[in-house]
Amino acid sequence: MIMTIDKNTGYRQSNLMKDLLGDNSLLLPALSRFDIPFGFGDSTVGQVCADNDVDTDTFLCVCNLVSGYPFDLSKVSLPSLMGYLKRAHTSFLDVTLPKIRHYLIDAINYRLTDEVSLLLMKFYDDYVQEVRKHMEYENNVIFTYVDRLLSDRIDDSFDISQYSESHDDTAKKLNELKNIFIYHYKQRDNARLSGALLDIIVCERDMLSHFEVESRIFVPMVMELENKLRTSHPSAGRHHADDPTPADDTSVILSRREQDIIRCIAKGKVNKEIADELCISVHTVATHRKNISSKLDIHSPAGLTIYAILNHLVDLNEVTPY
Secondary structure: OOOOOOOOOOOOOOOEHHHHHHHOHHHHHHHHHOOOOOOOOOOEHHHHHHHOOOOHHHHHHHHHHHHOOOOOOOOOOHHHHHHHHHHHHHHHHHHHHHHHHHHHHHHOOOOOOOHHHHHHHHHHHHHHHHHHHHHHHHHHHHHHHHHHHHOOOOOOOOOHHHHHHOOOOOHHHHHHHHHHHHHHOOOOOOHHHHHHHHHHHHHHHHHHHHHHHHHHHHHHHHHHHHHHHHHHOOOOOOOOOOOOOOOOOHHHHOOHHHHHHHHHHHOOOOHHHHHHHHOOOHHHHHHHHHHHHHHHOOOOHHHHHHHHHHOOOOOHHHOOOO
16 A cells, blocks of 8 residues: 655655656666666665665655645755756766667667758757766766865855856756657658657656756855855955956956856857867757847957956956957
C-alpha cells in the first residue's frame, strides 16, 4: 500500500523510498545522481540514505523541489549537492543526449546526401555542444570556486551572481527541436521518430528540473556561504586602490556580466566570440546587449566603446577602433 504523501510538508525521511517513486516516477534519475542503488525494498528514505552515505536532508530537498513540494535549504550539504550535480552532468552528456542522437539518426533515415537530415542533426549537435560547454564550465570553474569557499577562501574577483546571470535554460532549445519535427518535418512510418521525441520530452523535463535545483538550491546556498565569509573577512569584496571600477563610477548601473560584455564589445568581438569567451549562449549575449543599450541609451558599438573607456572598463590600448 502506497503511503499518502503530505503535500503540505512534502517527503520526509520516514517515508518509504518506494513511496516517493510511487508519487513521482521522475525521481528515478535523482537516485542514480545521488549514487543510490536500486533494490532498497521497503526501506525508508532515511535508512536508504544512511546505508549509502548520502546526506538525507540534501536528498529530500532536491526530491521535494523536483516534485513541487515545500523544500528546506537550511540543512543542505553543499558538497553532497555538488556531487549530485556533477553526476547529473555526466548522465546528460554521456548517456541521455548521445542516446537521443542515436535514435534521431535512426528515425529520420539520416544520409550524408540529405540536406534536411544534415541540418536537423547539426541543430541537435550544436545544442549538445552548448550544453557540454555550460556543464563543463560548471564542473571546472563554478564547483572549483565553491570548493575554495568551503575551504574558507573568499575570491574577490568572482561571485556566484555572475554565474546565475549567465545560467541559461538550455532545455528550451530541445523544445524547439521537438516542435520542428512535430509541425514541420513530414515523414511517414514515424514509430521510431515518436520514440525519439518522447525521449526528448523526458530529457527536457529532466533538464528543467536540473536547472531548477541549480537556481533555487545551489545558487542561494552559495550566496549564503559567500555572505558569511565576507562578514568574517571584512576586507573581502572591497575595491582596491587601483581597481579600474571604483564604487562611485557610473558603470555600477551595469551588472558584472554586462560589464564583461561591454569590455568584449570594446575589444571588437562579435556576439559569437563573446559567447565563447564567457561560456554563455549567443542568445544570452544578444539579450545582455539589448539590456545594456536600454540602460545606457547607447546603441552603437562605437558609443559603447567610448562609454567603456570613459568609465575605465577597458584601457585605451585594448580597444579595437570602429
